[in-house]
Structures are given as structure tokens and as C-alpha cells.
Amino acid sequence: MGTPPTRLSKEARREQLLDAALTIVRTRGADELTLPTLAEVARVSRPIVYDHFATRAGLLLALYLRLDEQYRDRLAQALRDAEPAASRVARVMSEAYFTCATDLPEFTAVSAALKGSPALEATQRDMVEHYATLMATALRPHSGLDGEALRLRCVGVLGAAEAVAAELNRGRATAEDAVAALTDLILGTLRH
Incomplete structure (x- = not known):
């Protein structure tokens, strides 16, 4: 069983998610950046990602x-x-x-x-x-x-x-x- 994710403030979590999103775009390309992929790479639950960005377009725009x-x-x-x-x-x-x-x-x-x-x-x-x-x-x-x-x-x-x-x-x-x-x-x- 892995270590549970560290509790971050909402803003710190958003920055962590954007860092992970940038890594995905750099290594896999923008087409591979989806909310489920981001949750997997950032090692957080999907609801956390959806709470921050709601849609793929919202995530792309934030990035x-x-x-x-x-x-x-x-x-x-x-x-x-x-x-x-x-x-x-x-x-x-x-x-x-x-x-x-x-x-x-x-x-x-x-x-x-x-x-x-x-x-x-x-x-x-x-x-x-x-x-x-x-x-x-x-x-x-x-x-x-x-x-x-x-x-x-x-x-x-x-x-x-x-x-x-x-x-x-x-x-x-x-x-x-x-x-x-x-x-x-x-x-x-x-x-x-």
C-alpha cells in the first residue's frame, strides 16, 4: 500500500496539478493531457482533478x-x-x-x-x-x-x-x- 497523498492547500494542489499537466504535455504531447491521465500522473483521485478544472478545456486553459x-x-x-x-x-x-x-x-x-x-x-x-x-x-x-x-x-x-x-x-x-x-x-x- 502506497503513501497517502500529502494534504496541500487548494492553491498548492492546483500548482502541483499544473506542474504534472506540464510534464504530460512535455513528455507525451497535449493530446494525451486528459483529466483522468492528470489524476494518474499526479497520484490524486479524479474528483480532486475535476474539482480544480471541471473539463479538459478548463485544464488546458489554466495551463x-x-x-x-x-x-x-x-x-x-x-x-x-x-x-x-x-x-x-x-x-x-x-x-x-x-x-x-x-x-x-x-x-x-x-x-x-x-x-x-x-x-x-x-x-x-x-x-x-x-x-x-x-x-x-x-x-x-x-x-x-x-x-x-x-x-x-x-x-x-x-x-x-x-x-x-x-x-x-x-x-x-x-x-x-x-x-x-x-x-x-x-x-x-x-x-x-
């Missing part, structure tokens, strides 16, 4: 949000550490964007598993707004544009970044080419 938070934290730290020159800020943003794809491949897998989910679409709209605001705030000292004009240009850059990432994923660009292209696009937003 997606966690990965996004990790990316946002890395980007915010990189921007705090960046030299204050516009070219450096733009380069840091570009490197962070493409490093996310490299360092957090699970993000893409979880996103693909959620494709078509209304909850994901709403979350992605919120994320674009957040990233556009973050970018505009970092670029504002280097631009004469008003806040809304700069934010809207950042939204456009994020769309372009997604297209460049698709080229990178298809092997039609190198990581350095992708970073250089996105850096130039970001710097282009600063012009009137």
Missing part, C-alpha cells in the same frame, strides 16, 4: 494562462534590465517573443489543443491587449505618437510577429532573421 504568465514575467524582467535605447528595447522584445517559442514549446501545443475554444479566443484577445499595452509603455519614451496610436501600432506588430513566427516554424527563416525582422518592425512603429 495556457500559466505559461503566458511565465512569458510575461520573463518579458517584463528583460525590459527592466534593457538599456534604455529604442533599438535595445525593440531587440529585447523581439528576442523574448521568439525565445518563448523555443523555451516554452508547450505553449504552442496547448494553444493548438484549445483551437476553436471560445474561452481561448477571449483569453487571446485579452493577451493581445495586455502585450500591446506592455509594448507601448516600454516604447512610449522613444515615440512622439500619442498613447492610443502607439498601442494600435503595437497590436499590428503583434500580428506581424505571429506571421514571422509561422515562417520560422516552417523553416523559412532563421531565429536571428526573425528577431531582426521583428526588431525593425517594432522600430518602425515609432515613426510618425
Whole structure:
């Protein structure tokens, strides 16, 4: 007979379950992430998993949000550490964007598993707004544009970044080419 699971606070248990979910995605792929599989890997009962996430989509969305938070934290730290020159800020943003794809491949897998989910679409709209605001705030000292004009240009850059990432994923660009292209696009937003 095995050792009974350790009693954790609800939040600590949720984090433990998300850690296990991430392990499943890394080792088996997002298609293998189900609530019963998570219960088995985390060594908890199914009702515990269902209490935290209710559905597979709820679990995937929670994991997606966690990965996004990790990316946002890395980007915010990189921007705090960046030299204050516009070219450096733009380069840091570009490197962070493409490093996310490299360092957090699970993000893409979880996103693909959620494709078509209304909850994901709403979350992605919120994320674009957040990233556009973050970018505009970092670029504002280097631009004469008003806040809304700069934010809207950042939204456009994020769309372009997604297209460049698709080229990178298809092997039609190198990581350095992708970073250089996105850096130039970001710097282009600063012009009137």
C-alpha cells in the first residue's frame, strides 16, 4: 500500500496539478493531457482533478494562462534590465517573443489543443491587449505618437510577429532573421 497523498492547500494542489499537466504535455504531447491521465500522473483521485478544472478545456486553459504568465514575467524582467535605447528595447522584445517559442514549446501545443475554444479566443484577445499595452509603455519614451496610436501600432506588430513566427516554424527563416525582422518592425512603429 502506497503513501497517502500529502494534504496541500487548494492553491498548492492546483500548482502541483499544473506542474504534472506540464510534464504530460512535455513528455507525451497535449493530446494525451486528459483529466483522468492528470489524476494518474499526479497520484490524486479524479474528483480532486475535476474539482480544480471541471473539463479538459478548463485544464488546458489554466495551463495556457500559466505559461503566458511565465512569458510575461520573463518579458517584463528583460525590459527592466534593457538599456534604455529604442533599438535595445525593440531587440529585447523581439528576442523574448521568439525565445518563448523555443523555451516554452508547450505553449504552442496547448494553444493548438484549445483551437476553436471560445474561452481561448477571449483569453487571446485579452493577451493581445495586455502585450500591446506592455509594448507601448516600454516604447512610449522613444515615440512622439500619442498613447492610443502607439498601442494600435503595437497590436499590428503583434500580428506581424505571429506571421514571422509561422515562417520560422516552417523553416523559412532563421531565429536571428526573425528577431531582426521583428526588431525593425517594432522600430518602425515609432515613426510618425
